[in-house]
Amino acid sequence: MSEQNEIGFISNDPPHRAPGPIGSLHASLLAYTPYRWLAGKLAASGLRVRHLVIAVPYIWLLLFFLAPFLIVFKLSFSEYRIAIPPYAPIFEFIDQTYLQVRLSIDNYRLLFQDSLYIQAYLNSVRVAGISTLLTLLIGYPIAYSMVKARPRTRFILLMLVILPFWTSFLIRVYAWIGILKNEGLLNAFLLKIGLISEPLSLLNTDIAVYIGIVYSYLPFMILPLYANLEKMDMSLIEAATDLGCKPVPAFWKITLPLSLPGIVAGCFLVFIPAVGEFVIPDLLGGPDTLMIGKVLWTEFFNNLDWPLSSAVAVLLLLLLIVPIVLFQRHQQKTAESH
């Protein structure tokens, strides 16, 4: 048996296959005794060095995503109390003999009893849904015209879409305050051209929130649509025209159905983060703007009710898992059909 087979790294691969970069790195590292020892130990337990490499992102996810979530999840079952930290422990030793476990579902009950939370959830979904639709309506023509543009212009347009990412998100949202406020740029402009006689109150309304979300998330709609439309074979449109279909119907019958994967991807990429959005409704929205992200913030920082805000967070996650799973399945399906 060869050395490599003993260690069990390349043994399962067909012999004619050239080792990849990791494979050749592995082969050269085998020259060093500590590495050989490690590889040998791993092989003895049925593992390979390759598994160790894959394990890195998994461990990362485990540490920084799953563990915090479990902490929040546990917190959501504890009780609020005025103390530091502001919650009662779930596990407690009594008389150094009994382990007392106190799981409270009061937080969740409150979420369903107080209409504020349900309202906030529903409102978030509504705002996110309408914003997604608006981004699609604005983003599709932009993506389409980018694809139709000449390569040079196309590159410039693509840069213009990506450019805002180079500035802080917060600063960009703040900039909208300057535009939308009563004595802001937009009102000044509209007054000047005489379209309105007194300033529109836009800031601190739902309209401002929609403008903010659509503006901030537009690139997330445009980029997947652009990627999809760019791949489309333009001779399909010519073929449709050649077969007697006028250009506008050809768009509905050919272009639109074929760009559906891009539309779905863009919609999910906008909808999912928009539901939990906090910064935009907080800065641009008014006191009536009820969104779950804002409620969560208030519970956590203003009321210091960590257990309740944890329950809000858990429920928000559950609410988002449905579209996320749908999105994943959709991605998988499109990947398979190619």
Added chain:
Amino acid sequence: MKQTPEKRNALRDTPWLDPEQTPHVQLLDIRKNYGDFTAVDNISLDIYKGEFFSLLGPSGCGKTTLLRMLAGFEIPTQGRIILDGEDMSAVPPYARPVNMMFQSYALFPHMNVEKNIAFGLKQDKVPKAEIQERVAEVIELVQMQKFAKRKPHQLSGGQKQRVALARSLVKRPKMLLLDEPLGALDKKLRQDTQFELMAIQEKLGITFVIVTHDQEEAMTVSSRIAVMDHGRIVQVATPTQIYEFPNSRYVAEFIGEINIFQGVVENSDSENAAIISEEAGCRVETGRSTDIAENAHAWVAIRPEKFDISTEPPSDTRVNCMQGEVWDIGYLGNLSVYHVKLDSGKMAMAVRTNRARSIESSITWEDRVYLSWHPSAAVILSN
């Protein structure tokens, strides 16, 4: 001029020779500019009903642009296109009684074979029952019955090609345009499909206009070929005429292999014009007259298969005979190709059919050989 019935019958397969025929498609002085670049340069062309007409040329010669103007995707900068007596110049592609088969096939990926084929009929609001009937008919024509419910990504290249053909035929166009229709198929399949295409074209009697850069394909399928170069048509003729009587060095070199020798014209008036060629090392008699002036420079072209190659000198080595040494031999199975270095230093190529089944060839490397030919084999070309 009135024609006898016999003559008319003879002209049935060659309508371009019949002055009484009106062309099915007429291109009148067509020009297409892209900025400063002239893609198609003042082309006039008549195509007759039921022809299988090829536009042949290297890439960038304007053949695809010409085809796309026939389809309506490009608007001529100048000139008119007349189809069946109607001026098509201002008619958009969706209203032209012309269909195109795309090089990429352009099958709609989200529709199955049937729906792809039915698409054109649906646009014309053809009744459902008739759509079904006509779709089934063309599916049978291209023998794709088994695959009617498949999506394009489940088909092989050859099957896609059939579906694309069916889709472009189902509307019974007056003219079918084919843009490199067999370019994506492998050689064997391409040859089979060529004959199938010809059979279908003959059966339906539709005028086919095909764009190709493959001269063999053009030779096989076409009634006539237009050889194009730099936006112009260099020669329009039947495959035989193009091959045997090219009108220029460009056509001669583009179609098949050919040996070309430079020389000076002698006695051009007579019925037997000749060229004195130092390169060939002999006097080349052609058995025909030429309109090139006497003592002018001209070229003589001879196809490699027209040569008799022999180690024995023919009776007269001064006329239609070249001498040289075998430089290289290519054995292709059915043929052997001999590269002969002539005494003038120029290389000549001769092809011999391997009729006898022998391993040992009578001619081998470094043999002194004589290439001779019948006077009718040589063509005199001006530049």
